[in-house]
Amino acid sequence: MSRIGLFITCINDALYPQTPKAVVAVLERLGYEVDFPQDQTCCGQMHANSGYRKDAVRLAKSFDRVFGAYDAVVTPSGSCAAMAREQYPALIGGDIGERVYELSEFLLDHAGVEDVGARFPHTVAYHPTCHGTRVLGLGDKPLRLLRAVEGIELIDLPEADQCCGFGGTFALKNAEVSSAMLDDKRRHAAGTGAEYLAAADNSCLTHIGGGLSRAGGPEPIHYAEILASTE
Amino acid sequence: MSAAFPKAAKVALGMPQLRSNLAHATGTIRDKRAKAAGELDDWQRLRDTAAAVKADVQHRMPELAVTFERNAIAAGATVHWARDAAEANAIAARITREAGAEEVVKIKSMATQETGLNEYFAAEGLAAWETDLAELIVQLAEDEPSHILVPAIHYNRTEIRDIFKGRMPDAPEGLTDDPAALAEAARLHLRRRFLSAKVAVSGANFAVAETGSLVVVESEGNGRMCLTMPETLISIVGIEKLLPCFEDLEVFMQLLPRSSTGERMNPYTSVWTGVAAGDGPQNVHIILLDNGRTDVLADEVGRQALSCIRCSACLNVCPVYERTGGHAYGHVYPGPIGAILAPQLEPGRHDDLPYASSLCGACYEVCPVKIDIPEVLVHLRQTGPHGVGEKAAMSAAEAVMARPRLWRAALGAARFFSRPWRRRGFMRRLPWPGSKWTASRDMPVPPGESFRDWWKERER
Numbered sequence: 102m103s104r105i106g107l108f109i110t111c112i113n114d115a116l117y118p119q120t121p122k123a124v125v126a127v128l129e130r131l132g133y134e135v136d137f138p139q140d141q142t143c144c145g146q147m148h149a150n151s152g153y154r155k156d157a158v159r160l161a162k163s164f165d166r167v168f169g170a171y172d173a174v175v176t177p178s179g180s181c182a183a184m185a186r187e188q189y190p191a192l193i194g195g196d197i198g199e200r201v202y203e204l205s206e207f208l209l210d211h212a213g214v215e216d217v218g219a220r221f222p223h224t225v226a227y228h229p230t231c232h233g234t235r236v237l238g239l240g241d242k243p244l245r246l247l248r249a250v251e252g253i254e255l256i257d258l259p260e261a262d263q264c265c266g267f268g269g270t271f272a273l274k275n276a277e278v279s280s281a282m283l284d285d286k287r288r289h290a291a292g293t294g295a296e297y298l299a300a301a302d303n304s305c306l307t308h309i310g311g312g313l314s315r316a317g318g319p320e321p322i323h324y325a326e327i328l329a330s331t332e
Numbered sequence: 333m334s335a336a337f338p339k340a341a342k343v344a345l346g347m348p349q350l351r352s353n354l355a356h357a358t359g360t361i362r363d364k365r366a367k368a369a370g371e372l373d374d375w376q377r378l379r380d381t382a383a384a385v386k387a388d389v390q391h392r393m394p395e396l397a398v399t400f401e402r403n404a405i406a407a408g409a410t411v412h413w414a415r416d417a418a419e420a421n422a423i424a425a426r427i428t429r430e431a432g433a434e435e436v437v438k439i440k441s442m443a444t445q446e447t448g449l450n451e452y453f454a455a456e457g458l459a460a461w462e463t464d465l466a467e468l469i470v471q472l473a474e475d476e477p478s479h480i481l482v483p484a485i486h487y488n489r490t491e492i493r494d495i496f497k498g499r500m501p502d503a504p505e506g507l508t509d510d511p512a513a514l515a516e517a518a519r520l521h522l523r524r525r526f527l528s529a530k531v532a533v534s535g536a537n538f539a540v541a542e543t544g545s546l547v548v549v550e551s552e553g554n555g556r557m558c559l560t561m562p563e564t565l566i567s568i569v570g571i572e573k574l575l576p577c578f579e580d581l582e583v584f585m586q587l588l589p590r591s592s593t594g595e596r597m598n599p600y601t602s603v604w605t606g607v608a609a610g611d612g613p614q615n616v617h618i619i620l621l622d623n624g625r626t627d628v629l630a631d632e633v634g635r636q637a638l639s640c641i642r643c644s645a646c647l648n649v650c651p652v653y654e655r656t657g658g659h660a661y662g663h664v665y666p667g668p669i670g671a672i673l674a675p676q677l678e679p680g681r682h683d684d685l686p687y688a689s690s691l692c693g694a695c696y697e698v699c700p701v702k703i704d705i706p707e708v709l710v711h712l713r714q715t716g717p718h719g720v721g722e723k724a725a726m727s728a729a730e731a732v733m734a735r736p737r738l739w740r741a742a743l744g745a746a747r748f749f750s751r752p753w754r755r756r757g758f759m760r761r762l763p764w765p766g767s768k769w770t771a772s773r774d775m776p777v778p779p780g781e782s783f784r785d786w787w788k789e790r791e792r
């Protein structure tokens with residue numbers, strides 16, 4: 102049996118315990134044993150992408166130390182998985198990045214499961230987040246998993262592939278442009294009339310959800326939580 | 333560190349007409365491009381090939397430039413080398429005077445925008461007339477271009493009608509905003525210029541080393557007029573425009589029109605090799621322009637920016653460009669390509685442009701020569717300057733995140749100290765710098781029980 106390490110990401114560690122809990126639930130339901138190494142912190146993406154290479158290298162090295170012994174690292178974040186796989190080779194060398202999987206990659210490519218036995222009788226619109234889709238190449242993997250969920254009704258999100266405007270520190274450095282992008286995303290999401298807006302990254306959902314909570318619209322939810330649901 | 337972009341962007345965001353013009357125009361080109369690119373089964377292979385050719389050019393730049401020079405001279409052209417914008421402009425002005433002219437007609441060219449040729453000519457008592465429709469509009473309006481391919485993208489046709497009526501001396505009576513009528517007015521205005529011009533100035537899309545040929549790709553035919561009617565032709569060409577051989581055009585001529593205008597083929601492609609006796613311009617001058625390019629070449633990551641073929645696909649898909657327009661970038665190259673090229677061509681300036689991106693990657697996805705724009709943006713952020721306060725905050729964050737114990741303590745502290753700002757599950761107003769976030773978005777509050785606590789409980 103291969104050893105699976107769960108990387109929950111710093112944002113889930115701070116704000117969204119329900120998402121990694123959902124990952125654990127789905128993986129255990131499928132018969133996998135998951136380990137949570139306590140010393141994990143952050144993949145270093147914020148530092149790397151904001152231009153702080155040295156800091157990013159230190160965080161990447163510590164990621165490598167914490168997860169080096171695992172055969173697979175599963176994470177509910179397209180952008181953190183993309184950080185490890187696409188940026189680590191240039192930052193720290195080594196091959197740890199190759200063993201980091203975003204949840205849907207692990208389920209479809211590694212475990213070979215499309216139907217994870219979930220039930221979620223609600224209307225859901227799905228936003229494909231930029232790093233997951235374009236950098237990691239997730240394509241429609243999370244959507245394929247969602248389509249197999251019993252009772253779910255998926256509603257198309259107009260202009261789904263447009264960035265929500267988060268972009269890490271971009272949201273602060275260019276706050277006005279970021280907000281203008283958010284406005285459009287929020288309008289499209291609200292227009293679907295769906296109960297939930299799902300995505301593969303809680304950072305983007307924090308941004309979109311932070312806007313939706315003011316103007317009204319679907320409830321943001323990480324798609325892992327839908328996969329974990331059996332209601 | 334400069335903050336010109338966020339400020340200018342804020343101004344642009346407050347102009348509803350501009351935003352609607354841009355959203356409409358970029359949206360239309362975006363869809364056309366996607367359709368035109370989707371028609372070719374080997375699109376991805378074409379992109380790979382183009383990227384490989386351009387990388388090869390960058391490796392062999394000195395050799396190819398000299399080969400080009402030799403072959404162009406053999407075909408009857410005169411070749412000049414310009415270290416920077418000032419040299420290029422001075423050479424062009426000298427040739428113009430030697431031809432006994434006081435004015436030139438111009439083909440749309442980014443290189444001459446970059447050197448500021450029109451302004452230089454004006455200061456020297458010479459006139460440079462733009463003949464591309466959109467450049468003409470911008471010139472008449474005494475404005476700056478805001479897009480690489482469609483310099484007047486920020487105007488709608490009513491605004492263009494008003495510019496023509498107010499500033500074109502020979503504008504017809506009762507001009508309407510019908511596109512055909514506007515084009516006809518411009519055509520009549522320009523025809524007089526073409527017929528009287530002794531000198532034309534152009535750029536080039538490609539410079540073929542093997543044959544010494546230059547290539548101009550255009551849509552309106554104004555370029556063809558400029559390239560064939562005047563006696564003297566001056567072409568200002570950035571050295572990155574070199575291609576090793578004529579056959580390489582096969583790849584680029586498939587990629588460029590589909591990426592820029594979303595057309596399978598552009599209406600006019602002009603190729604000329606030195607002088608053809610008795611046909612077209614008899615004095616052919618080529619000014620090879622460096623203007624910072626060899627310095628860019630020295631940066632292994634940044635040099636990909638020199639692969640750019642100025643198709644502007646990255647502008648049209650960029651969510652930031654779509655909302656701010658080109659002027660906010662404060663450089664002749666706006667949008668994603670400008671954000672990586674401007675700070676490299678003018679080191680020490682435009683250092684806020686690499687941050688004018690959410691790194692969404694839409695630009696990389698469409699770029700016909702596969703420039704990894706997000707990679708270069710991040711690279712420039714890593715090699716550029718940082719604000720003192722931000723730097724301190726980032727090191728502090730790293731210091732905590734690199735130490736698991738401290739990190740766990742910080743999470744607990746965040747749960748505690750966020751209390752005063754909580755409002756029904758959200759924080760609506762945070763103190764600076766969090767206020768930049770909460771100006772338009774709420775922030776969720778940390779949970780009562782963390783994942784770590786839950787896991788520990790479970791393990792017992």
Ligand code: SF4
Nearest residue numbers: 640641643644646699
């Ligand atoms: S960077 Fe690529 S997409 Fe942008 S203008 Fe240049 S060639 Fe076109």
